[in-house]
Amino acid sequence: MEIKTEEIRSLLLKQIEKFDVEIDVSDVGEVLEVGDGVARVSGLENVMSAELVELPNDVFGMALNLEEDNVGVVLFGETRLVREGDIVKRTGKVVEVGVGPEMLGRVVNPLGYAVDGKGTIKTKNTLQIERKALGVMQRQPVVEPLQTGLKAIDSMIPIGRGQRELIIGDRQTGKTAIALDTIINQKYTHETDSPVYCIYVAIGQKASTVARVVAELEAAGAMEYTTIVAANASDPAPMQYIAPYAGAAIGEHYRDNGKHALVIYDDLSKHAVAYRQLSLILRRPPGREAYPGDVFYLHSRLLERSSKLSDDLGGGSLTALPIIETQEGDVAAYIPTNVISITDGQIYLESNLFNSGQRPAVDVGISVSRVGGNAQVKAMKSIAGMLRLDLAQYRELEAFAKFGSDLDKATQDQLTKGRIMMEIIKQKQYTPLSVEKQIAIIFIGTEGLLNDLLADKVADFEVGFLNYINENNSNLLKEIKDTGKLSDDVKAGLKKATEDFIKIFTV
């Protein structure tokens, strides 16, 4: 970092010139007791709810409990630096975070301060982290797709811009992988006129995990349009509590300026745990599973901020992909049911599918998207129905598969097609596919053109086939991309290309 002595000199002179005219007036209070990240402060009579307060040693806090004779302040810094009798100053500001393009490519803490060692972030704008969600009249239905680049999701659980789609599953089932693939897939949007900016909020995760995420996004060239808000496991609970709200505020800046943003909350289970810790220390009464009574509102007010704005307001959008980690597949626990009911659908990841090699391990039977269908590309919509049907029939017949040749031909064909379709929706991590390529491969699968292939050859076939049509029939892909439809000519072209490529592939 280069230090400009001339600039420092002028700053010093400016401060000295102002010296005798400025007297700071501040409302103060005194710390009565402190512990576990919460301080009780007397005084601070006019403090606002969620106001930022300043304590000695550069520790900041947020006033949460405004009681008759004291204020409960949650601390964003180290508790051990705060002592009984310390003076607490009001700042007059509700907690804010810096927003804007300056935040792109950076890793910040929930207060907006850089933690990536790349220097201070000077943003032109700030937004309050707690903002009221927009009303009905300021919104419009979800109409544009947000492509994840994953065949299983874009075909059967489509996500629209402005939607809230929950990613739910046990530990180690690939929840974060789906989120990261979605971020990586937004790269193509930056070559169009409606780019999607991404915010990844890491709540209560290991610092090493966050570092890995940063490295992976950097390697994929996705950090250029991404901001990471990190409240690690070692950070105090108040930091973890405000992290998703800070992420939402950063995303809202894009939305309010007619742009599109995607925010990932990884994960809200840990967020609820951090809030439970805070609430119990603040002596709020515990309820079910010891969570406080307002834990539903905690998540509903956060997720309600995701929206598709009306055209009058610029038509921007904020899409949210909250993540919930379940314990032993228990989706009926308190926090999972809350978030399921708040969101517009869920992508359910199954441990058994994951262990059997299905990646992404999406259980398409119980995963849904309530609003994304309206935003889905028409061509995809026309083939997704057949895909869903094939997979549903396959699941029903799967139990009979062990009888093998004893089954009638129709059942055997159905099982073969189902097996092929299950292979088609498999996808490696960090290899998102464009929507036209997804349509092409799913179309030939649903048409039964791959039924003669062995299931374990499907992945190789897919790679080869997509390269083949890219080189020899790129006009087909282009037409799907431009029109968003599967015309009869395109269908015929795809069938022909498949037949040609199968001859080459099987030799």
Place this chain on the structure above:
Amino acid sequence: MKPSRKAKKYAEALLTVSKELDCIPRTGKSLRVIDQLVKQEKVFRAFFYTQRINPIEKVSILKTVLGDLINSLIYEFFGLLAERNEYQMLMSVVTVYAKLEKESLNQINVTAYSIEEIDQNTISSIVKGIERSTGKRVELSSQTDRELLGGLKLRIGNTIFDGTIANQMAKIKKVLLQNY
């Protein structure tokens, strides 16, 4: 009722009765004497909080020992606290009463912080200035703090007026850190 709210009720009642009997400062002084004795005298503290002595006897012993040093109203108040077994609340009542007393006498406490002792002329000019702007009687106490580097800091209730060099330096530090 929360203990703090109860203490406030007691203090308000004491103030109202003292007002009727025209003895607000004397009641305050009596409470401060008790406060001081409880804080400083181990034996008195033990006697004051013990539940082994009958409440009526305790009040009569206090009357014999302290006599006119304490307002008779306070003895009655002790009797009430003893009856309800709420002696522990006395310290909170003393604090709240002191605050209410100041309000009723239109008085404010001001603390001035500087790097060295402030001379009498400066003190009286500060007092006059604050009295003029607040319209209240000022009780000023001064404290020295070498870390302020220069200038003056005033604390009026829960408001701080900071015109010290240390504060200016902290601001400069903040500006420089923001730029680098």
